[in-house]
Amino acid sequence: MAPRRRGTLRGPWVGIVPFAVYVLLFLGLPLYEVLYGAITTSGGSLTWYNFSQTFSQPEYRADFISSLKISLETALIGGFFGFWLACAVVTASPRSPLRRIVGSGSAVLAYFAGVPLAFAWIATLGRFGELTKLLQHIGINLNNTSFTISSLSGVELAYISFQVPLMVLLVTPALEGLRPEWREAATGLGASSFGYIRHVAAPVLAPAVIGAVLLLFGNAFAAYATAYALVGDTVQLVPGTIQQLLSGNVLVDENGIGLALGVEMIVVIALVMIGYAILQRRAGRWLQ
């Protein structure tokens, strides 16, 4: 009996042990630290203090509100322009230079731009930026207005430049899934171009598009690198506050508040991802 049992243990499950152990250790450990630190005092007893602070202190509430606001606005604006950019590009063949350039360029900006993107905007619209100088020539002095690239609206402008590319990446597969036969069938049945969009394309695309905008929201909510490079950790967004609370120059007790903010960020993004997954499933009914 014993050898056979050993045989089953060495069976298929053994192959995913390295993966399971790795994830448990290096994803589980930091997550455990965040959760544990958020619900305990520095002495180790259970507390609700950290969470209640994040809800009652106006500064933390303000951070959350501006984080949510910037995420919502950049998701809607980025989603709108990204959708039309994807429509403009998708008709070209996947192997055309246009598609390759837009595709790889979008991936760079959407996933990996972070700090460099911030400096590109500083070079453009910063105090000595090229566009700032150009505008001065024609009599508009940005430095006299309330706009600076290191204000929240500047951060928003920079965020849009990674939200649009992400939207392109997310909706392109859905747009590719629209079959030419559907348009032919609709036209054959007497539908106008508008009728096709209104009754066929829009309903088929809607879940994918809404899901993508939702993901954009989560993306902006989690993002920090660009804002950090533009403003620093004084930026009025949740990640900036978490960095301030955890970078060690404040009281140890406030670590817990930073971790509680972290848990709340995870909850927001988890909700976004669940919504995205549900919408993706709906989108999959017609597309692919």
Added chain:
Amino acid sequence: MWRVTILVLAAIYFLGPIASSIRFSLVQSNGKDGFGNYTQVLHDATLAHALATSLELAGLTTAILLVLMLPTVVWVRLRLPRVALLVETVSVLPIVIPPIVMGAGLASLQLHAGSQIDSLLFSSPLTALTPFYVILALPFAYRSLDVGVRAIDLRTLVDAARSLGAGWVTMITRVILPNVRTAVLTAASLAIALVLAEVVISELLLYDTFPVELANQGQENAGVAVALSVLSLVITWLLLFAITFVGNRGSRGRVGRLL
């Protein structure tokens, strides 16, 4: 017509800042035009050191990621299809965790860890950051490797390799790997790009990686920071642009879709 309008607007919005950056970066700190800001990285020991650290991190992260994930993906497809969804879900899970929260967890771990773990893990950026960068790269790696492995006739390859007497390691390295090299290259490029861009965790844990040093340069020497940003964007873009050309084994279209 609307298509052209959209493309022109997009070109202005995205290429404008790039063009501005190039112009901006060509003005040296002494006020003259030239490539001084670009060659600064060769003269500045701190910058060069940070870049070396980041490149080491990128290499190590990619190596661990591939050694961990390629066998896992193959094994799951071959022997455990019923947990494929679970492994996929776990691999995509890091998307839910913002880098700043991952960093916060690590900062807190460092605070609570005994001196042993502290010196084992946190004494060097390589040991402190690599294990967690692998986690951050899991979603990219899983998706590209899974697409690659799905596109080949895994069962036949494995049976052929086994009947010729190949062990598990030989099979992965000499049979599977050459057949999924497009997917492996995609996963590796994405992991490298991710490590070279990651600033939030390393900044919080006070390690001097390239993006951290880049952000610091911004305060002292904007010209150098902008020049390095241009280089970093262009190099990352070339890397990802190149992989749209690699391999034409039918799986191409789907791998390309990841981008």
